[in-house]
Amino acid sequence: xxxxxxxxxxxxxxxxxxxxxxxxxxxxxxxxxxxxxxxxxxxxxxxxxxxxxxxxxxxxxxxxxxxxxxxxxxxxxxxxxxxxxxxxxxxxxxxxxxxxxxxxxxxxxxxxxxxxxxxxxxxxxxxxxxxxxxxxxxxxxxxxxxxxxx
Numbered sequence: 001x002x003x004x005x006x007x008x009x010x011x012x013x014x015x016x017x018x019x020x021x022x023x024x025x026x027x028x029x030x031x032x033x034x035x036x037x038x039x040x041x042x043x044x045x046x047x048x049x050x051x052x053x054x055x056x057x058x059x060x061x062x063x064x065x066x067x068x069x070x071x072x073x074x075x076x077x078x079x080x081x082x083x084x085x086x087x088x089x090x091x092x093x094x095x096x097x098x099x100x101x102x103x104x105x106x107x108x109x110x111x112x113x114x115x116x117x118x119x120x121x122x123x124x125x126x127x128x129x130x131x132x133x134x135x136x137x138x139x140x141x142x143x144x145x146x147x148x149x150x
Contacts, residue, residue: 001079004072011083011149023070023083030126032076038107039073039081043150047106053123054091054139059130065089065143083149088142094119095136104144 002010004025012019028038028050041047057064069086102115124134 001075001077003078004074004080007072007080007083007149014149018070021070023072025072025074025078025080027074027076027078029122035074035076039075041106042073042084042145042147043082045147047104048146049101049104049106049142049144051097051101051105051119051140051142053126054141055130055132056126057141064091064141070148071145081150082147084145085148086143086145088144090142091139092142093137094123094140097140097142101142 004023008023012021027035029035038047054064056062065086067086067089071084071086073081073084075081097112097115099112102112103110105115107118108114119140120134120136123138127134
């Protein structure tokens with residue numbers, strides 16, 4: 001398996017116009033099974049979007065994703081699975097996420113019902129760490145991306 005730095009070096013060797021660009025390396029989810037499954041969905045082209053809670057960026061003092069940014073998607077063991085480029089970023093209330101976005105996330109049966117149930121459970125669990133409650137009106141960050149290297 002390959003580490004993020006090695007994958008990035010291969011990518012910029014092939015596409016030298018990107019040599020001055022940077023990337024973030026990260027994995028989806030907070031458990032091994034989900035992290036590996038979601039990374040595979042990205043590499044296989046099933047998952048072209050993700051959603052995160054805006055509040056978590058604020059709690060952790062992190063920058064929001066930006067269009068044209070590169071990300072190296074890792075599995076749970078920090079092995080690089082692929083490089084994505086962000087194509088679209090927007091914020092919206094949780095309860096206004098569309099069925100189209102849910103489909104692009106590529107998880108389960110790709111329905112908005114599946115998306116809501118899974119994300120509600122995920123957000124409730126993560127919000128406990130911050131002693132916060134889930135609210136269907138909470139703002140979420142929707143990000144769309146394309147795989148540019150695998």
